[in-house]
Amino acid sequence: MMYSLRVSGLAFAGILLAAFAVSMAFMPRSASAAAVALTNATTTSSNASTTLIKTGQTLSFQLNLDGAPAATSSPQINIFGMGSTTMTGTAGVSTSWVYSTTSASSWTEGNVTFYMAWGGTLGEATSTFSSIASTTLSNVRYDKTVPTLSAVTVVSNNASTTLAKVGDVITLTATSSEGVSVVTITLGGNAATFTNVTASTTWQGAYTVQSGDTNGAQAISVAFTDYAGNDGVTVTTPSSGSVVDTDTVGPxxxxxxxxxxxxxxxxxxxxxxxxxxxxxxxxxxxxxxxxxxxxxxxxxxxxxxxxxxxxxxxxxxxxxxxxxxIPGSGGAAAPSSGGGGGSYTPISAPTITPPASQQNNSSLIASLQAQLRALLAQIAALSGGSAGFSRDMQVGSTGDDVRLLQVYLNTHGYTVAASGTAGSSGNETTKFGAATRAALIKLQKAAGITPTAGYFGPKTRAYIAANP
Structure with missing residues (x-):
């Protein structure tokens, strides 16, 4: 039997359409197609401040794409125009591409500029990203300059600004060549309090002098670091003037x-x-x-x-x-025992010299009073107490022996009267009054003499003789 194949016109048309569709699927896209698009580009550093970097630190880049580049055209990066380098990722799959490098002293200071380029898997036009043209990218700034200090001065708030006593404040002021983030100031080995004065380039360190601080010149030390972490050379001497000397003790x-x-x-x-x-x-x-x-x-x-x-x-x-x-009251030898006995060293009476003119009357009177008191004191000292007292005395009695009794009382701690008044030391009188009686009662109480009536009798005379 013989067979024949017949294809209707409609079926044939379907076959042609399918063949066309397959052929279109394997045709390259137009070079203007945008299958790979940039979603984000970032840059950061290993510095404590990720937007700053100094020599020897790591600088990292990341490129995020919506789609994957061709295996033969992985994203390229060019830093500071030093030549393109391939970024790391999985070609044809990854949407995140990274690259890192170590900063070098040969780099130019300032914002680290870079250029990125990539192509698509289907022959799309090469796309690019430039950090210079970006208005949204946070750039990393490269800083390789070591900061310096100028105008370093040290003063005290003392009237003499080069000296400081306890409680005075010593202040160090300095200006740095750029902003600094870490400043350590010591004055005489003591930590000073850091304060910014204007912006971040002029600042001060203050220390209040304490008791026990070392006296003498207060050595200074200023260690400082800029925001990128570059350490300045520690300063130990003022740029003008001198250090402050501490003086914490009086003359x-x-x-x-x-x-x-x-x-x-x-x-x-x-x-x-x-x-x-x-x-x-x-x-x-x-x-x-x-x-x-x-x-x-x-x-x-x-x-x-x-x-x-x-x-x-x-x-x-x-x-x-x-x-x-009074002559004789302190320099003469006192009697060795009471009762008038014992030996003593005679004391010569002072010589009274009359004044040359009447203008010296007041001086003469004062001199005579002093000499009279000296004579009375000599009598009291030489008499040994009992030898100068031969009678009983009471309120109303008068005489030189009353004066001697007042002298004894005043010189032995039983004050007769307030200083400068009658009966006080140097102003003893010849009258036995209430003040003398009151002082005598104090002596009798202290000595255990009874009755303590302020009557000067044999018991009291015997006590004074035994206690000249």
Missing amino acids: VITVTGTNPLSVYASNSTTYSDAGATATDVQDVTASVSSSGSVNLLIATSYTISYSSTDTAGNSSSASRVVTVL
């Missing part, structure tokens, strides 16, 4: 001569003080001022005060105690 005052000092009353009104000297850690010699006076006509204790302030403002003080004695 040492030395009182010249004897201290405390005892002198005898005399008719001279002039006391010549030996003075004092002062030394200081900063000043070779410091001036000393004194205040106070001594009246040689009045037997009592006086204080001469000395003060000194060094250049830094530290102050010190000292004093001398000068005691004016």
Whole structure:
């Protein structure tokens, strides 16, 4: 049997259409097609600030594409116009392409510029991306310059700006060649507080002097780093002026001569003080001022005060105690025992010299009073107590023995009257009054003498004889 194949016109037409479709699928696309598109391009560094980089750090790039480049045309990158380099990824598959390199000193400072180019798998036109033309890309800036300092000065808020005492503030001011992010300042080995003054190129470090800080020149140290991490050369000397000297202690005052000092009353009104000297850690010699006076006509204790302030403002003080004695009251040998017995050293009575003119009357009177008190004191000292008291006394009694009793009471801590008034030390009287009785009662109570009535009788005389 013989067969024949018949194809209708409609079926034939279908076969032709299918063949056309297959042939179109294997034809290359037009060069203007855009099958691979850029979605993002980024750049970053291994620096603490990822938009900055210094020499020897890693610079990284990433290219994100919507589609995959051809195996023969992987994305290329060109940095600073130094030649193209292939980025890393999986050809025909990856949408993320990366490249990294290490910055070198041969690079140009400033924003790191680069150029990227890629093509598609179907012969699309080459696409490019330029960091220079971008208005949205965050560039990495290369900084290889070491920062420097200028105008480094150190001053104190002391009246003398080159000296500082406890509580004064030492301030270091400097200007850097560029912005700095890390600054470490020490003054005399002590950490200073860092403060920006204007923008980021002028700044200060301040330190308040403390008790116990080392005296003398305060060495400085300024270590600094720019924002990219380049370390500047540590500065240890001011660019102008000098460092500040710390002085935390006041002058040492030395009182010249004897201290405390005892002198005898005399008719001279002039006391010549030996003075004092002062030394200081900063000043070779410091001036000393004194205040106070001594009246040689009045037997009592006086204080001469000395003060000194060094250049830094530290102050010190000292004093001398000068005691004016009645002749015989301090220099004569006291009786060895009460009752008037024992040996003693005779004391010559002072010579009374009349004035040359009537203009010296007040001085003469004062001198005579001092000499009279001296004589009374000698009598009391030589009498040994009981030898000077031969009778009982009470309120209303008068006489020189009353004065001697008042002298004894005043000199043994039983004050008869307030200083400068009748009955007080140096102003004893011949009248036994209520004040004398009150002082005598204090002595009797202290000595255990009964009755403590303020009556000066045999028991009290015996006590004074035993306790001259």
